[in-house]
Amino acid sequence: MTRPTLDGLAVGDVVGTRTVTFGRQDLVRYAGASGDLNPIHWNERFATDVGLPGVIAHGMLTMGAAVNLVCDWAGDPGAVVDYGVRFTRPVPVPDSGAATLEVTGTVGAVDAEAGTVRVDLTVTSGGEKVLGRSQVLVRL
Amino acid sequence: MGINPAYAGREYPPTAPYVVGREHVRDFARAVGATHPAHHDADAARALGHPDVVAPPTFAVVVAQRAEAQLIADPEAAIDFSRVVHADERITHHRPVHAGDELVTVLHIDAVVERSGLATVTTRCEISDVAGAPVSTVVSRLAVRLAEEVPA
Structure with missing residues (x-):
């Protein structure tokens, strides 16, 4: 597996794009795997009772799914040394069908001395940003 | 009442060790759609x-949220979990987490802020191995929508 090197990277380079879909089953699977059993992620009645538009995806599922393209690009998931996001908008997941997310990773900074690159993720659903300030620091 | 402001600055005792299982790593990777072989195949991971x-x-964050439950479940903290919204999250890895790790977490409440219908609490989980070497730092900001601000 070839891995990217710092000297081949420039700010603005696109490291990858990906389309991710979440159906209700994906939310149940994430609830089980993460232990986050908050009913807003699987119970429509509960979600609307607390003022949400309906069942929404776990923010941590969106965050977890968005970083995959960076792990795959880096060639080693252990190369991710820092990852932060702001949850700007909930992702409603319909009873049938799925929510679709578009993820793009762009080089935001290269630090040759530290041996790191910052990849900025743009994550949208229905044309709206669902994550803000989404930055992944990768050691290459 | 969103969050008891007296909780700012609080530090909880270390959790019992959390043992990271190989099948759990694989299940979690499947749940987030992570297909890199290093999550699933021990030989591929060793090659790296x-x-x-x-x-x-x-x-x-799975490990951190277990520690954060000490705050969420504390009746004196007065957090209505059904009104909690995740505002932001940051994970710093001092080294990667892998199967076989035994992780101990110390939960810190760094800040409690209340304004314009929202109360926010910033928690920091310092995750280390059982020998005390740092593994990850997880900083979460949770927002609690105050009941009286929710439209009918």
Whole structure:
């Protein structure tokens, strides 16, 4: 597996794009795997009772799914040394069908001395940003 | 009442060790759609220098949320979990998490802020191995919508 090197990277380079879909089953699977059993992620009645538009995806599922393209690009998931996001908008997941997310990773900074690159993720659903300030620091 | 402001600055005792299982790493990787072989195949992980399958970057939050439950479940903290919204999250890995790790977490409440219908609490989980070497730092900001501000 070839891995990217710092000297081949420039700010603005696109490291990858990906389309991710979440159906209700994906939310149940994430609830089980993460232990986050908050009913807003699987119970429509509960979600609307607390003022949400309906069942929404776990923010941590969106965050977890968005970083995959960076792990795959880096060639080693252990190369991710820092990852932060702001949850700007909930992702409603319909009873049938799925929510679709578009993820793009762009080089935001290269630090040759530290041996790191910052990849900025743009994550949208229905044309709206669902994550803000989404930055992944990768050691290459 | 969103969050008891007296909780700012609080530090909780270390949790019991959390043992990271290989099948759990694989299940979590499947749940977030992480298909890199290092999450699933121990030989592929070893080829990259890891001792066993590597957890996805956000797995540390699973460990952190168990520690955060000490705050959420504390009746004196007065947090209505049904009104909690995740505002932001940051994970710093001092080294990757992998199967076989035994992780101990110390939960810190760094800040409690209340304004314009929202109360926010910033928690910091310092995750280390059982020998005390740092593994991950997880900083979460949770927002609690105040009941009287929710439209009918």
